[in-house]
Amino acid sequence: MMCAARRVSLSLCAGAVALCSSPVAAQPFEAELVASGLARPVAVVPPPDGSGRVFIVEQRTGSGNTAVGHIRVMDAAGTVLPADFISIDVRGASEQGLLGLTFHPDFATNRRLFVNYSQRNTGDTVVAEILADSTDPNVAQVGSLNTIMLIDQPDTNHNGGWIEFGPDGYLYIACGDGGSGNDPWGALGNGQNLSTKLGSMLRVDVDGDDFPGDANNDYAVPADNPFVGIAGADEAIWAYGLRNPWRNDFDPQTGDLYIADVGQFNREEVNHQPASSAGGENYGWRKWEGTRLNFAGDPGPDAVDTTFPVDEYTHGSPEFGCSITGGVVCRTQTLPDLWGEFIFADFCSDRVYALRNTASGWVRENITADIVPDAGSVSGIGGFGRDAQGRVYVCSLFSGTIHRITQPGICGLADINESGNLNLDDVDALVAAFIASGADADLDQNGLWNVDDIDLFVASFLAGCP
Numbered sequence: 001m002m003c004a005a006r007r008v009s010l011s012l013c014a015g016a017v018a019l020c021s022s023p024v025a026a027q028p029f030e031a032e033l034v035a036s037g038l039a040r041p042v043a044v045v046p047p048p049d050g051s052g053r054v055f056i057v058e059q060r061t062g063s064g065n066t067a068v069g070h071i072r073v074m075d076a077a078g079t080v081l082p083a084d085f086i087s088i089d090v091r092g093a094s095e096q097g098l099l100g101l102t103f104h105p106d107f108a109t110n111r112r113l114f115v116n117y118s119q120r121n122t123g124d125t126v127v128a129e130i131l132a133d134s135t136d137p138n139v140a141q142v143g144s145l146n147t148i149m150l151i152d153q154p155d156t157n158h159n160g161g162w163i164e165f166g167p168d169g170y171l172y173i174a175c176g177d178g179g180s181g182n183d184p185w186g187a188l189g190n191g192q193n194l195s196t197k198l199g200s201m202l203r204v205d206v207d208g209d210d211f212p213g214d215a216n217n218d219y220a221v222p223a224d225n226p227f228v229g230i231a232g233a234d235e236a237i238w239a240y241g242l243r244n245p246w247r248n249d250f251d252p253q254t255g256d257l258y259i260a261d262v263g264q265f266n267r268e269e270v271n272h273q274p275a276s277s278a279g280g281e282n283y284g285w286r287k288w289e290g291t292r293l294n295f296a297g298d299p300g301p302d303a304v305d306t307t308f309p310v311d312e313y314t315h316g317s318p319e320f321g322c323s324i325t326g327g328v329v330c331r332t333q334t335l336p337d338l339w340g341e342f343i344f345a346d347f348c349s350d351r352v353y354a355l356r357n358t359a360s361g362w363v364r365e366n367i368t369a370d371i372v373p374d375a376g377s378v379s380g381i382g383g384f385g386r387d388a389q390g391r392v393y394v395c396s397l398f399s400g401t402i403h404r405i406t407q408p409g410i411c412g413l414a415d416i417n418e419s420g421n422l423n424l425d426d427v428d429a430l431v432a433a434f435i436a437s438g439a440d441a442d443l444d445q446n447g448l449w450n451v452d453d454i455d456l457f458v459a460s461f462l463a464g465c466p
């Protein structure tokens with residue numbers, strides 16, 4: 001992290017000349033092509049079973065009512081196995097298809113994983129459970145697909161689709177507003193209507209069933225969900241006022257939730273929900289598009305009752321965005337300069353951004369030019385992902401490729417002098433950076449220089465090169 005060239009001002013470096021003597025890499029990050037020939041990849045998810053595999057979500061092959069979504073397995077050697085883990089009949093118009101995948105925290109023993117897809121013929125959202133086969137872990141148990149939630153969809157777009165278990169062990173399900181444009185559904189729009197799951201982040205317990213007579217709903221509502229007991233509310237709702245939270249992430253270290261909500265004609269936004277949240281946030285849609293008043297006089301929330309994004313960018317100049325694609329929080333020693341940052345992209349501009357929470361506020365940086373592919377291109381970004389080691393992947397939807405983002409020549413967070421190895425020189429460099437209040441000492445990138453950074457250094461040093 002010597003000089004952390006991308007983000008440390010030259011004046012800071014100039015104040016610590018001795019620390020800036022090593023050559024600064026012209027190319028901070030590389031995008032290594034790891035898979036190609038895929039059908040609209042949108043997610044890379046690691047099973048928590050020590051296998052070193054990742055599962056890849058292919059949104060669909062085919063179209064309309066003959067479309068099929070696929071889950072593929074990339075083994076620990078980096079080979080995408082030719083046979084699907086499972087193929088699922090889906091509806092494949094517009095934004096529909098197989099959209100989300102996650103693993104039960106106890107997957108290694110209970111073999112349960114979960115998917116989110118558009119139901120063949122109806123386009124309705126299905127959240128379903130699948131069992132991995134008991135003898136061949138690279139295929140699903142035949143006939144195991146079981147719907148645990150069914151949500152009516154009035155249109156083909158804005159299906160959300162991201163699912164992930166929170167640190168509390170509950171399954172979070174991101175639902176779009178039902179589609180069309182500007183959430184035209186009813187007096188409130190679906191985003192503000194607490195009687196529908198649409199336009200909301202849901203939180204459910206997949207180990208219970210509050211609907212014993214209903215085979216399409218096999219989940220329980222946690223007793224501390226924010227709208228439990230509220231007349232007319234769907235008690236599965238955790239937070240609402242969302243438009244199309246297509247891709248989101250829990251920070252693996254802090255448990256904070258990042259929600260990347262796709263905007264309408266003007267703003268793309270990132271919402272940050274601290275791990276301490278009790279839920280119930282109203283993220284504002286359709287009255288608010290980011291911090292922009294979308295419909296004055298709409299029955300939606302006033303500004304004071306709205307949880308606004310921590311970051312937003314525009315469709316016009318200077319960002320020329322159109323649709324945000326979240327996102328993963330980097331907690332990998334293979335990307336020390338992105339430690340703790342939320343990495344996301346714009347689907348149309350192909351820009352890649354890093355967002356970090358600092359002592360002086362949220363800082364977004366355009367890192368597109370810093371990510372150089374070794375083959376192919378990183379474009380039409382439909383999703384991000386990670387493996388069990390936390391290494392970060394990016395999915396290019398149209399070209400059917402997946403790249404792994406790396407930071408060449410750097411041996412983890414503790415390689416302060418960017419020598420590619422770890423030794424006492426790094427300790428010396430850290431001490432010097434601390435004395436100089438230099439950014440190289442800010443290992444967790446929060447704008448502060450304190451014992452947390454030393455803890456990170458020691459842990460990284462003892463862990464060795466990633």
Ligand SMILES: [Ca+2]
Pocket residue numbers: 209210211212213214215216217218219
């Ligand atoms: Ca049931």
Ligand SMILES: [Ca+2]
Pocket residue numbers: 241261269283284285288289290307308309
């Ligand atoms: Ca919002």
Ligand SMILES: [Ca+2]
Pocket residue numbers: 414415416417418419420421422423425426
């Ligand atoms: Ca070193």
Ligand SMILES: [Ca+2]
Pocket residue numbers: 441442443444445446447448449450452453
């Ligand atoms: Ca720090």
